[in-house]
Amino acid sequence: MKEQINLLVKLQQKDRVLDRFRRQIREGPERLQDLEKELEGVEEDVEADKRRIQELKKTQRDYEAEIEDGLAHIRKSRGRLMGIKNNKEYLALLREIEEAEKGNADKEDRILSCLEELEKLNKELEAKEKGLSAMRDRLESEKTAIAKEIARVQEELSDTEKSREKLVETITPELLSKYEQIKARSGGIAMALVNNATCSECHLGIPPQMYNELQRQDSLKFCPNCQRIIYWKEAETSA
Ligand SMILES: [Zn+2]
Structure with a gap:
């Protein structure tokens, strides 16, 4: 029995290693996905900035066209001003010209704020695009590194699987x-080392009687709390 328990301990060690390899193989693509998500976020941000820039440029062009129309209107009104004899009509037209000029000045102010926002956005966009290209480079090198790492781990995994088959x-x-039954219901860990009369997996004490029997290593013992197969320290060092 002592030898069989030692074999189970070895099996548990291999299974732990296998779990670690499988986790590594899973985590590589997950890490890439996180990076890709981050990249997409920045890309969306950049697109939103570009759309806003187009919007601002269109607003600017619209105001410029309106100002042109306003100027043409003002010129025409000024021409008409000469021919008016009636004082009241004259003043009314003068006020209309003033209003049109005020409207144009207001639009020029708006164009200025468009230009200010455009300048700020363009600067931000430039920085974001730089960041984006650095992120793309990083993603590419991560992809290569992860693919390499996965290939290496895959190889170790299949070697370990082969030696596990022999051990089994x-x-x-x-x-x-x-062993498999307990492993399946105990989070992948079927074997529990007992150290100072304490189960190393659930951290509860082993009754003295059982602890004494355990040290004889002549029968299978289970932790009264977590139900894992318990083994004594000497079994591990000799394994
Ligand atoms: Zn336990």
């Missing part, structure tokens, strides 16, 4: 199925 052949089927 040396364990009795009953014991193996017990």
Whole structure:
């Protein structure tokens, strides 16, 4: 039994390593996905800035056209001013010209604020595009690095799987199925080292009687709390 328990401990060690490899293989693409998401966020931000810039440019052109129309109107009104004899009509037209000039001045102010916002946005956009290109470079090198890492881990994983198969052949089927059962319901860990009469997995104490029996290593013992197969420290050092 002592030898079989040692084999189970070895099996548990291999399974831990396998779990780690599988996690590494899973986490690589997840890391890439996070980076891609981040990149998409910045891309969307850049697109929004570009749209706003187009909007502002259109607003600017519209105001410029309106100012042109206003100027043409003012010129025409000024021409008409000469021919008016009636004082009241004259003043009314004069006021109309003033209003048109005020309207144009107001539009010029608005064009100025468009230009200010455009300048600010263009500066921001330039910085964001620089950041974006750095992010794209980073993503590319991460992709290469992760693909390499996954290939390496995959290789180690299949080596470990092969040596696990060999190890499994040396364990009795009953014991193996017990191990797999406990592993499946205990978060992948079926074996629990007992250290100072305490289960290292659930951290609860092992009754003294059981602890004494455990040290004899002549029968299978289970943690009374987490139900894992418990083993004594010496089993691990000799494993
Ligand atoms: Zn336990």
